Amino acid sequence: MADRTENNTASETAPRRRPRNRKAQIAVAAARAFSERGYHPVGVDEIAAELGISGPAIYRHFPNKYALLVAAADAEAGALQAAVDEVTDESLAPAEQLDVVISSLAKATIEHRRAGGLYRWERRYLEAADRARIRETLDQVGRSIAEPLSKLRPTTPLGDIAMHAAAALSVIGSITAHRTTLAADQLEPLLEQMADSVLGATLPPLPDTAAPERSGERGRSVSARRERVLNEAIKIFALRGYHEASIEEIASAASINASSVYRYFPSKADLLAAGFYRAADRVTAALSDALAESVDTVDALRRISQKYLQLAFSGPELLFVYFAEFGNLPAAEQSNLRAIQRQNIEEWVHLLTEVAPGTVAARFRVHAALGLVLDLGRLIRFDPRPEALARVHTLMLQVLLGDAEIPLSD
Numbered sequence: 001m002a003d004r005t006e007n008n009t010a011s012e013t014a015p016r017r018r019p020r021n022r023k024a025q026i027a028v029a030a031a032r033a034f035s036e037r038g039y040h041p042v043g044v045d046e047i048a049a050e051l052g053i054s055g056p057a058i059y060r061h062f063p064n065k066y067a068l069l070v071a072a073a074d075a076e077a078g079a080l081q082a083a084v085d086e087v088t089d090e091s092l093a094p095a096e097q098l099d100v101v102i103s104s105l106a107k108a109t110i111e112h113r114r115a116g117g118l119y120r121w122e123r124r125y126l127e128a129a130d131r132a133r134i135r136e137t138l139d140q141v142g143r144s145i146a147e148p149l150s151k152l153r154p155t156t157p158l159g160d161i162a163m164h165a166a167a168a169l170s171v172i173g174s175i176t177a178h179r180t181t182l183a184a185d186q187l188e189p190l191l192e193q194m195a196d197s198v199l200g201a202t203l204p205p206l207p208d209t210a211a212p213e214r215s216g217e218r219g220r221s222v223s224a225r226r227e228r229v230l231n232e233a234i235k236i237f238a239l240r241g242y243h244e245a246s247i248e249e250i251a252s253a254a255s256i257n258a259s260s261v262y263r264y265f266p267s268k269a270d271l272l273a274a275g276f277y278r279a280a281d282r283v284t285a286a287l288s289d290a291l292a293e294s295v296d297t298v299d300a301l302r303r304i305s306q307k308y309l310q311l312a313f314s315g316p317e318l319l320f321v322y323f324a325e326f327g328n329l330p331a332a333e334q335s336n337l338r339a340i341q342r343q344n345i346e347e348w349v350h351l352l353t354e355v356a357p358g359t360v361a362a363r364f365r366v367h368a369a370l371g372l373v374l375d376l377g378r379l380i381r382f383d384p385r386p387e388a389l390a391r392v393h394t395l396m397l398q399v400l401l402g403d404a405e406i407p408l409s410d
Helices: 002-013 022-037 044-051 055-059 065-087 094-111 118-125 128-152 158-177 184-199 222-240 247-253 258-264 268-293 297-314 316-324 331-355 359-379 386-401
Strands: none
Touching (some): 022 044, 044 055, 044 065, 065 128, 094 128, 118 128, 128 158, 158 184, 158 359, 158 386, 184 359, 222 258, 247 258, 268 297, 268 331, 297 316, 297 331, 297 386, 316 359, 331 359
16 A cells, blocks of 8 residues: 555656657647638637647747648648658559559548648648648649559540549548548548549540630629629638638728728628628529439439539639638528538439439538539639530549449530
8 A cells, every 4th residue: 555655646746748749749739620610710729728738838839820830731731741652662563553542542531531621721821932832742642643643544644644633632632621421441442432433534635725814803883882892802702811801901802992891791701601692592503403404313413513513613712712711600600501501412412322322422422523623623723614614524423423334424
């Protein structure tokens, strides 16, 4: 008994030692928080609380919140790079190398699912040099797919190879944008299957002419002033982020006084909510039109995906805000809009399960197809040419229908 008491006393009085990897732990916790709730809404004390430490303890490792954002983004990009480096083996045949890279990336993304969307949504808050460095790391990850793929498909243009690789990364990373659950031993092969589908697709050719520049709106009448304010707000939210945007900046872009904005929208939060409702209304209308025009289930999937794609490419800023700024909506609006979003997703899921049974897998496929539009849209700068849209549409159908024995041509 005496020995036990002495040991307990010694353990109680011994100084607590900080883990050697505390800095890495903080970066990972920050990545999860920023990815799930956004950079601006999350405070340093929240991150500290998740780790059971104090806010000042974080500042021993990071001088400010921005340094924490950079470390978090570096950590997540580095995790993907490490996943690739671990399995890179030049002695493997190209097909084997491609398989092990896709499998390793799927495992790493599942492991980092809560934090994996950080760079995708919050990168606009990074300074140019930091953004470029992290982008280069992610480009290296993309090349780990593109290089063996180009050996397997030597006649495929390099631009197409890059698009296939980006599509594979997009479908794997799509799980970071939603919370549908599936056991890892089922999710991993599903991600691999979707990645294989887009890697094996044949893309329609592009014309030799360059893509036209997207033109801005001009000549809006005074009667459309409310619309002009909303349009400019959406552009600024997409470019700078909701928290960085100001009513004064929005008013200036709309060529009106800041006080006039409040005639149409009581607050900046109301502006953001109006943008979300606009997006939700357009998506719902597109779904309804596609269903009304379709002749069977597969045709409905074709039409729904095509109309969504056209809608997204005609207003990419609205698409990005719709994905990236949800956490900045007032709680009541989040509840209403989440119900609308869920209903729209379930329309896709219902159709897909008629073709390939499995509701949970269908949800993952739908989310992956929708995310593909944004990721590939960025890659090709939302090229509005019909041929460019057809290429993205082909990959969307591959993600949705997978290996189903259904002709995919339009």
